[in-house]
Amino acid sequence: MSVPEIAPFHAIELSALAHRLAAEGQDIIHMEFGQPSTGAPTKAIERAQHVLATDPMGYWESQALRERIARHYHDTYGVSIRPQQVILTCGASPALVLALLSSLTPGMRVALARPGYVAYRNTLKSLHMVPVEIPCGEKECFQLTARAIEALVSAPDALIIASPANPTGTILPEQEFRAIVRVCRERNIRIISDEIYHGLSYGEPAHSALEYEPEALIVNSFSKYFSMAPWRLGWLIIPEDMIDKARARMGNLFLTPSSLSQHAGLVAFDCSEELEGHLVTYRKNRDLLLQALPQMGLNNIAPPDGAFYVYADIGHLTDNSLIFCEELLRDTGVATAPGIDFDPVNGHKFMRFSFAVSTDRIEEAIARMIPWFSAKTDK
Numbered sequence: 001m002s003v004p005e006i007a008p009f010h011a012i013e014l015s016a017l018a019h020r021l022a023a024e025g026q027d028i029i030h031m032e033f034g035q036p037s038t039g040a041p042t043k044a045i046e047r048a049q050h051v052l053a054t055d056p057m058g059y060w061e062s063q064a065l066r067e068r069i070a071r072h073y074h075d076t077y078g079v080s081i082r083p084q085q086v087i088l089t090c091g092a093s094p095a096l097v098l099a100l101l102s103s104l105t106p107g108m109r110v111a112l113a114r115p116g117y118v119a120y121r122n123t124l125k126s127l128h129m130v131p132v133e134i135p136c137g138e139k140e141c142f143q144l145t146a147r148a149i150e151a152l153v154s155a156p157d158a159l160i161i162a163s164p165a166n167p168t169g170t171i172l173p174e175q176e177f178r179a180i181v182r183v184c185r186e187r188n189i190r191i192i193s194d195e196i197y198h199g200l201s202y203g204e205p206a207h208s209a210l211e212y213e214p215e216a217l218i219v220n221s222f223s224k225y226f227s228m229a230p231w232r233l234g235w236l237i238i239p240e241d242m243i244d245k246a247r248a249r250m251g252n253l254f255l256t257p258s259s260l261s262q263h264a265g266l267v268a269f270d271c272s273e274e275l276e277g278h279l280v281t282y283r284k285n286r287d288l289l290l291q292a293l294p295q296m297g298l299n300n301i302a303p304p305d306g307a308f309y310v311y312a313d314i315g316h317l318t319d320n321s322l323i324f325c326e327e328l329l330r331d332t333g334v335a336t337a338p339g340i341d342f343d344p345v346n347g348h349k350f351m352r353f354s355f356a357v358s359t360d361r362i363e364e365a366i367a368r369m370i371p372w373f374s375a376k377t378d379k
Protein backbone atom coordinates (compact mmCIF):
# COMPACT_ATOMS: atom_id res chain seq x y z
CA MET A 1 0.00 0.00 0.00
CA SER A 2 1.57 3.32 -1.02
CA VAL A 3 1.31 6.67 0.76
CA PRO A 4 -1.73 8.39 -0.77
CA GLU A 5 -1.21 11.65 -2.65
CA ILE A 6 -3.33 14.48 -1.29
CA ALA A 7 -3.83 17.95 -2.76
CA PRO A 8 -2.50 21.02 -0.95
CA PHE A 9 -4.89 23.50 0.67
CA HIS A 10 -4.60 26.34 -1.86
CA ALA A 11 -6.11 28.94 0.49
CA ILE A 12 -3.01 28.43 2.67
CA GLU A 13 -0.78 29.30 -0.32
CA LEU A 14 -2.89 32.39 -1.02
CA SER A 15 -2.75 33.36 2.62
CA ALA A 16 1.06 33.05 2.59
CA LEU A 17 1.13 35.36 -0.43
CA ALA A 18 -1.22 37.76 1.40
CA HIS A 19 1.18 37.87 4.35
CA ARG A 20 4.17 38.47 2.02
CA LEU A 21 2.29 41.36 0.37
CA ALA A 22 1.42 42.74 3.81
CA ALA A 23 5.09 42.59 4.81
CA GLU A 24 5.84 44.64 1.67
CA GLY A 25 3.37 47.28 2.87
CA GLN A 26 0.11 46.37 1.07
CA ASP A 27 -3.11 46.66 3.13
CA ILE A 28 -4.60 43.16 3.13
CA ILE A 29 -8.16 42.14 4.01
CA HIS A 30 -8.19 38.50 5.07
CA MET A 31 -11.28 36.77 3.73
CA GLU A 32 -9.48 33.53 2.75
CA PHE A 33 -9.99 31.51 5.95
CA GLY A 34 -13.10 30.83 7.98
CA GLN A 35 -11.53 32.33 11.02
CA PRO A 36 -13.25 34.79 13.36
CA SER A 37 -11.09 37.88 13.84
CA THR A 38 -12.61 38.51 17.27
CA GLY A 39 -10.51 36.35 19.60
CA ALA A 40 -11.75 34.27 22.53
CA PRO A 41 -14.48 35.68 24.79
CA THR A 42 -13.14 38.11 27.41
CA LYS A 43 -14.12 35.98 30.41
CA ALA A 44 -12.48 32.90 28.86
CA ILE A 45 -9.23 34.86 28.47
CA GLU A 46 -9.46 36.09 32.06
CA ARG A 47 -9.91 32.51 33.26
CA ALA A 48 -6.91 31.38 31.19
CA GLN A 49 -4.76 34.18 32.64
CA HIS A 50 -5.72 33.17 36.16
CA VAL A 51 -4.96 29.49 35.49
CA LEU A 52 -1.60 30.39 33.94
CA ALA A 53 -0.67 32.38 37.01
CA THR A 54 -1.77 29.83 39.58
CA ASP A 55 -1.68 26.29 38.17
CA PRO A 56 1.35 24.43 36.73
CA MET A 57 -1.11 22.22 34.78
CA GLY A 58 -0.50 18.80 33.24
CA TYR A 59 -2.06 16.29 30.87
CA TRP A 60 -5.74 16.50 31.70
CA GLU A 61 -9.24 15.94 30.47
CA SER A 62 -11.84 18.16 32.09
CA GLN A 63 -14.82 16.18 33.38
CA ALA A 64 -16.61 19.50 34.00
CA LEU A 65 -16.27 20.42 30.33
CA ARG A 66 -17.56 17.03 29.19
CA GLU A 67 -20.55 17.46 31.49
CA ARG A 68 -21.11 21.00 30.19
CA ILE A 69 -21.06 19.79 26.60
CA ALA A 70 -23.56 17.02 27.42
CA ARG A 71 -25.81 19.64 29.05
CA HIS A 72 -25.47 21.84 25.94
CA TYR A 73 -26.90 19.02 23.78
CA HIS A 74 -29.80 18.63 26.17
CA ASP A 75 -30.54 22.37 26.33
CA THR A 76 -30.05 23.10 22.62
CA TYR A 77 -31.32 20.00 20.85
CA GLY A 78 -33.31 18.17 23.53
CA VAL A 79 -31.11 15.08 23.23
CA SER A 80 -29.67 13.09 26.06
CA ILE A 81 -26.04 12.00 25.95
CA ARG A 82 -23.76 10.82 28.75
CA PRO A 83 -20.60 12.87 29.46
CA GLN A 84 -18.62 9.65 28.84
CA GLN A 85 -19.68 9.85 25.19
CA VAL A 86 -17.89 13.21 24.85
CA ILE A 87 -14.23 12.98 23.89
CA LEU A 88 -12.37 16.26 24.12
CA THR A 89 -10.01 16.80 21.21
CA CYS A 90 -7.57 19.37 19.82
CA GLY A 91 -10.24 20.81 17.48
CA ALA A 92 -12.71 19.37 14.98
CA SER A 93 -9.87 18.15 12.73
CA PRO A 94 -8.60 15.46 15.15
CA ALA A 95 -12.22 14.76 16.15
CA LEU A 96 -12.88 13.81 12.52
CA VAL A 97 -9.78 11.59 12.44
CA LEU A 98 -10.94 9.87 15.64
CA ALA A 99 -14.48 9.47 14.30
CA LEU A 100 -13.18 7.80 11.15
CA LEU A 101 -10.63 5.60 12.91
CA SER A 102 -13.11 4.49 15.57
CA SER A 103 -15.92 3.51 13.21
CA LEU A 104 -14.35 2.51 9.89
CA THR A 105 -11.42 0.56 8.46
CA PRO A 106 -9.09 1.26 5.52
CA GLY A 107 -10.74 0.72 2.16
CA MET A 108 -14.20 1.70 3.41
CA ARG A 109 -16.18 4.16 1.31
CA VAL A 110 -17.41 7.44 2.74
CA ALA A 111 -19.88 9.66 0.89
CA LEU A 112 -19.74 13.43 1.10
CA ALA A 113 -21.05 16.49 -0.73
CA ARG A 114 -19.04 18.14 -3.48
CA PRO A 115 -18.38 21.05 -2.95
CA GLY A 116 -17.29 20.34 0.60
CA TYR A 117 -14.63 21.10 3.16
CA VAL A 118 -11.25 20.27 1.64
CA ALA A 119 -10.03 18.24 4.61
CA TYR A 120 -12.84 15.65 4.40
CA ARG A 121 -11.57 14.29 1.11
CA ASN A 122 -7.93 14.54 2.08
CA THR A 123 -8.34 13.11 5.59
CA LEU A 124 -10.19 10.13 4.15
CA LYS A 125 -7.45 9.57 1.60
CA SER A 126 -4.72 9.90 4.22
CA LEU A 127 -6.43 7.18 6.26
CA HIS A 128 -6.67 4.93 3.17
CA MET A 129 -10.43 5.36 3.04
CA VAL A 130 -12.29 6.13 -0.17
CA PRO A 131 -14.19 9.41 -0.64
CA VAL A 132 -17.38 9.02 -2.67
CA GLU A 133 -18.18 12.54 -3.80
CA ILE A 134 -21.80 13.40 -4.50
CA PRO A 135 -22.10 16.42 -6.82
CA CYS A 136 -24.47 18.95 -5.22
CA GLY A 137 -25.49 21.94 -7.33
CA GLU A 138 -27.08 25.31 -6.74
CA LYS A 139 -30.55 23.72 -7.16
CA GLU A 140 -29.97 21.68 -3.98
CA CYS A 141 -28.26 24.65 -2.30
CA PHE A 142 -25.06 22.60 -2.59
CA GLN A 143 -26.40 20.14 0.01
CA LEU A 144 -26.84 16.38 0.00
CA THR A 145 -30.29 14.96 -0.67
CA ALA A 146 -31.84 11.67 0.36
CA ARG A 147 -32.52 10.98 -3.30
CA ALA A 148 -28.82 11.32 -4.21
CA ILE A 149 -27.82 8.91 -1.43
CA GLU A 150 -30.53 6.49 -2.48
CA ALA A 151 -29.23 6.68 -6.05
CA LEU A 152 -25.72 5.46 -5.15
CA VAL A 153 -25.60 2.00 -6.69
CA SER A 154 -23.43 0.57 -3.96
CA ALA A 155 -24.16 1.90 -0.46
CA PRO A 156 -21.17 3.67 1.13
CA ASP A 157 -20.10 2.62 4.63
CA ALA A 158 -20.53 6.13 6.02
CA LEU A 159 -21.70 9.60 5.12
CA ILE A 160 -20.31 12.96 6.24
CA ILE A 161 -23.02 15.58 6.75
CA ALA A 162 -22.12 19.25 7.17
CA SER A 163 -24.94 21.67 8.00
CA PRO A 164 -24.21 24.60 7.93
CA ALA A 165 -21.70 23.64 5.27
CA ASN A 166 -18.32 24.92 4.26
CA PRO A 167 -17.86 26.50 1.61
CA THR A 168 -21.51 27.48 1.10
CA GLY A 169 -23.00 28.14 4.55
CA THR A 170 -26.18 26.35 3.51
CA ILE A 171 -28.25 24.38 6.02
CA LEU A 172 -30.07 21.10 5.35
CA PRO A 173 -33.83 21.62 5.57
CA GLU A 174 -35.25 19.57 8.45
CA GLN A 175 -37.39 17.34 6.23
CA GLU A 176 -34.41 16.54 4.01
CA PHE A 177 -32.21 15.83 7.03
CA ARG A 178 -34.80 13.36 8.34
CA ALA A 179 -35.09 11.77 4.90
CA ILE A 180 -31.30 11.38 4.67
CA VAL A 181 -31.22 9.69 8.07
CA ARG A 182 -34.01 7.35 6.93
CA VAL A 183 -32.08 6.32 3.82
CA CYS A 184 -28.89 5.84 5.85
CA ARG A 185 -30.76 3.54 8.26
CA GLU A 186 -32.25 1.53 5.43
CA ARG A 187 -28.88 1.19 3.71
CA ASN A 188 -26.85 0.72 6.89
CA ILE A 189 -24.76 3.86 6.34
CA ARG A 190 -23.02 5.31 9.42
CA ILE A 191 -23.60 9.07 9.85
CA ILE A 192 -20.76 11.40 10.81
CA SER A 193 -22.09 14.92 11.30
CA ASP A 194 -19.73 17.88 11.36
CA GLU A 195 -21.58 20.50 13.43
CA ILE A 196 -18.74 23.01 13.71
CA TYR A 197 -20.86 25.91 12.40
CA HIS A 198 -23.73 25.36 14.81
CA GLY A 199 -24.70 28.54 16.63
CA LEU A 200 -23.99 30.55 13.47
CA SER A 201 -27.38 30.66 11.71
CA TYR A 202 -29.22 33.59 10.15
CA GLY A 203 -32.69 32.03 10.07
CA GLU A 204 -33.78 28.72 11.52
CA PRO A 205 -31.13 27.14 13.75
CA ALA A 206 -29.38 24.03 12.44
CA HIS A 207 -30.41 20.61 13.73
CA SER A 208 -28.03 18.09 15.25
CA ALA A 209 -27.95 14.64 13.66
CA LEU A 210 -28.41 13.29 17.19
CA GLU A 211 -32.02 14.55 17.12
CA TYR A 212 -32.79 11.92 14.48
CA GLU A 213 -30.05 9.33 14.89
CA PRO A 214 -28.66 8.55 18.36
CA GLU A 215 -25.97 6.37 16.75
CA ALA A 216 -24.52 9.30 14.75
CA LEU A 217 -20.96 10.49 15.46
CA ILE A 218 -20.77 14.24 16.05
CA VAL A 219 -17.72 16.40 15.33
CA ASN A 220 -17.62 19.90 16.79
CA SER A 221 -15.22 22.51 18.11
CA PHE A 222 -14.58 25.86 19.74
CA SER A 223 -13.10 27.27 16.53
CA LYS A 224 -16.11 29.02 15.00
CA TYR A 225 -19.06 30.09 17.20
CA PHE A 226 -16.80 30.38 20.25
CA SER A 227 -14.17 32.27 18.24
CA MET A 228 -11.32 30.16 19.65
CA ALA A 229 -9.70 28.53 16.60
CA PRO A 230 -6.08 28.96 17.79
CA TRP A 231 -6.92 27.42 21.17
CA ARG A 232 -7.26 24.08 19.37
CA LEU A 233 -10.14 22.60 21.31
CA GLY A 234 -13.04 20.51 20.07
CA TRP A 235 -15.03 17.38 20.77
CA LEU A 236 -16.35 14.15 19.37
CA ILE A 237 -19.61 12.55 20.52
CA ILE A 238 -19.48 8.84 20.01
CA PRO A 239 -22.05 6.05 20.48
CA GLU A 240 -21.65 4.00 23.69
CA ASP A 241 -20.25 0.92 21.95
CA MET A 242 -17.38 2.90 20.42
CA ILE A 243 -16.28 4.86 23.51
CA ASP A 244 -13.40 2.54 24.41
CA LYS A 245 -12.08 2.41 20.85
CA ALA A 246 -12.22 6.20 20.51
CA ARG A 247 -10.66 6.84 23.94
CA ALA A 248 -7.77 4.48 23.21
CA ARG A 249 -7.13 6.23 19.91
CA MET A 250 -7.37 9.72 21.44
CA GLY A 251 -4.89 8.79 24.18
CA ASN A 252 -2.38 7.21 21.83
CA LEU A 253 -2.59 9.65 18.93
CA PHE A 254 -3.08 12.97 20.72
CA LEU A 255 -2.93 12.40 24.53
CA THR A 256 -5.16 15.29 25.61
CA PRO A 257 -6.14 18.71 24.34
CA SER A 258 -4.47 21.73 25.92
CA SER A 259 -5.33 22.03 29.61
CA LEU A 260 -5.38 25.81 29.40
CA SER A 261 -7.87 25.71 26.53
CA GLN A 262 -10.16 23.35 28.40
CA HIS A 263 -10.33 25.79 31.33
CA ALA A 264 -11.11 28.65 28.94
CA GLY A 265 -13.57 26.56 26.91
CA LEU A 266 -15.68 25.79 29.95
CA VAL A 267 -16.08 29.51 30.67
CA ALA A 268 -16.81 30.24 26.99
CA PHE A 269 -20.11 28.37 27.36
CA ASP A 270 -21.22 31.19 29.68
CA CYS A 271 -20.27 34.02 27.31
CA SER A 272 -23.31 33.97 25.06
CA GLU A 273 -23.90 37.72 25.24
CA GLU A 274 -20.47 38.46 23.76
CA LEU A 275 -20.68 35.59 21.26
CA GLU A 276 -24.16 36.55 20.06
CA GLY A 277 -22.66 40.01 19.41
CA HIS A 278 -20.32 38.41 16.86
CA LEU A 279 -23.33 36.89 15.16
CA VAL A 280 -24.85 40.36 14.82
CA THR A 281 -21.67 41.48 13.04
CA TYR A 282 -21.66 38.43 10.73
CA ARG A 283 -25.31 39.02 9.86
CA LYS A 284 -24.53 42.63 8.91
CA ASN A 285 -21.50 41.51 6.88
CA ARG A 286 -23.57 38.83 5.15
CA ASP A 287 -26.23 41.38 4.18
CA LEU A 288 -23.62 43.84 2.87
CA LEU A 289 -21.90 41.17 0.81
CA LEU A 290 -25.17 39.79 -0.59
CA GLN A 291 -26.13 43.33 -1.63
CA ALA A 292 -22.75 43.92 -3.25
CA LEU A 293 -22.38 40.66 -5.18
CA PRO A 294 -24.83 41.60 -7.98
CA GLN A 295 -22.90 44.87 -8.40
CA MET A 296 -19.83 42.69 -8.88
CA GLY A 297 -21.72 40.71 -11.54
CA LEU A 298 -21.91 37.66 -9.26
CA ASN A 299 -25.49 36.46 -9.39
CA ASN A 300 -25.11 32.69 -9.11
CA ILE A 301 -24.88 32.01 -5.39
CA ALA A 302 -26.89 30.16 -2.76
CA PRO A 303 -27.41 32.69 0.06
CA PRO A 304 -25.79 31.28 3.19
CA ASP A 305 -28.18 30.20 5.97
CA GLY A 306 -25.31 29.95 8.43
CA ALA A 307 -21.51 29.90 8.93
CA PHE A 308 -19.75 32.93 7.41
CA TYR A 309 -19.17 32.09 3.76
CA VAL A 310 -20.48 32.93 0.33
CA TYR A 311 -19.59 30.52 -2.48
CA ALA A 312 -19.92 32.34 -5.79
CA ASP A 313 -19.92 31.19 -9.40
CA ILE A 314 -17.23 33.09 -11.35
CA GLY A 315 -17.42 30.84 -14.41
CA HIS A 316 -18.22 33.82 -16.69
CA LEU A 317 -14.93 35.44 -15.65
CA THR A 318 -12.42 32.61 -15.43
CA ASP A 319 -11.75 28.92 -15.73
CA ASN A 320 -8.94 29.07 -13.18
CA SER A 321 -10.16 30.17 -9.75
CA LEU A 322 -6.66 29.96 -8.24
CA ILE A 323 -5.15 32.44 -10.70
CA PHE A 324 -8.28 34.59 -10.42
CA CYS A 325 -8.07 34.79 -6.60
CA GLU A 326 -4.36 35.51 -6.83
CA GLU A 327 -4.98 38.39 -9.25
CA LEU A 328 -7.72 39.77 -7.02
CA LEU A 329 -5.34 39.62 -4.06
CA ARG A 330 -2.43 41.31 -5.84
CA ASP A 331 -4.63 44.04 -7.36
CA THR A 332 -6.91 44.85 -4.40
CA GLY A 333 -5.39 43.29 -1.28
CA VAL A 334 -8.54 41.17 -0.74
CA ALA A 335 -7.59 37.56 0.04
CA THR A 336 -10.21 34.89 -0.77
CA ALA A 337 -10.26 31.13 -1.32
CA PRO A 338 -10.39 29.44 -4.74
CA GLY A 339 -13.17 26.94 -5.39
CA ILE A 340 -10.69 24.19 -6.32
CA ASP A 341 -10.08 23.65 -2.61
CA PHE A 342 -13.68 22.54 -2.18
CA ASP A 343 -14.50 20.96 -5.51
CA PRO A 344 -11.82 19.36 -7.69
CA VAL A 345 -14.27 19.04 -10.61
CA ASN A 346 -16.11 22.38 -10.88
CA GLY A 347 -14.23 24.47 -8.34
CA HIS A 348 -12.12 26.11 -11.06
CA LYS A 349 -15.14 28.37 -11.68
CA PHE A 350 -16.06 29.20 -8.07
CA MET A 351 -14.59 31.23 -5.24
CA ARG A 352 -15.35 31.55 -1.55
CA PHE A 353 -15.58 34.76 0.45
CA SER A 354 -15.35 34.50 4.24
CA PHE A 355 -17.12 37.36 6.00
CA ALA A 356 -15.84 36.59 9.53
CA VAL A 357 -14.06 39.95 9.67
CA SER A 358 -15.15 43.30 11.08
CA THR A 359 -17.86 45.23 9.24
CA ASP A 360 -15.55 48.11 8.32
CA ARG A 361 -13.18 45.62 6.63
CA ILE A 362 -16.09 44.09 4.69
CA GLU A 363 -17.12 47.59 3.57
CA GLU A 364 -13.57 48.31 2.49
CA ALA A 365 -13.29 44.95 0.67
CA ILE A 366 -16.53 45.64 -1.19
CA ALA A 367 -15.39 49.13 -2.15
CA ARG A 368 -12.22 47.65 -3.64
CA MET A 369 -13.87 44.65 -5.31
CA ILE A 370 -16.79 46.36 -7.12
CA PRO A 371 -14.59 48.33 -9.56
CA TRP A 372 -12.20 45.38 -9.96
CA PHE A 373 -14.96 42.95 -10.85
CA SER A 374 -16.65 45.55 -13.11
CA ALA A 375 -13.42 45.96 -15.06
CA LYS A 376 -13.16 42.17 -15.43
CA THR A 377 -16.79 41.88 -16.56
CA ASP A 378 -16.36 44.68 -19.14
CA LYS A 379 -13.30 43.02 -20.70
Ligand SMILES: Cc1ncc(COP(=O)(O)O)c(C=O)c1O
Pocket: 034, 090, 091, 092, 093, 094, 117, 162, 165, 166, 194, 196, 220, 221, 222, 223, 229, 233, 234
Ligand atom coordinates in the same frame (compact mmCIF):
# COMPACT_ATOMS: atom_id res chain seq x y z
C1 LIG B 1 -16.41 22.21 8.05
C2 LIG B 1 -15.18 22.26 8.90
N1 LIG B 1 -14.89 21.22 9.69
C3 LIG B 1 -13.77 21.21 10.44
C4 LIG B 1 -12.90 22.28 10.44
C5 LIG B 1 -11.66 22.22 11.29
O1 LIG B 1 -11.86 22.95 12.45
P1 LIG B 1 -10.90 22.95 13.73
O2 LIG B 1 -10.26 24.31 13.74
O3 LIG B 1 -11.82 22.80 14.91
O4 LIG B 1 -9.95 21.84 13.61
C6 LIG B 1 -13.16 23.39 9.66
C7 LIG B 1 -12.25 24.54 9.62
O5 LIG B 1 -12.41 25.50 8.91
C8 LIG B 1 -14.35 23.38 8.85
O6 LIG B 1 -14.67 24.40 8.05
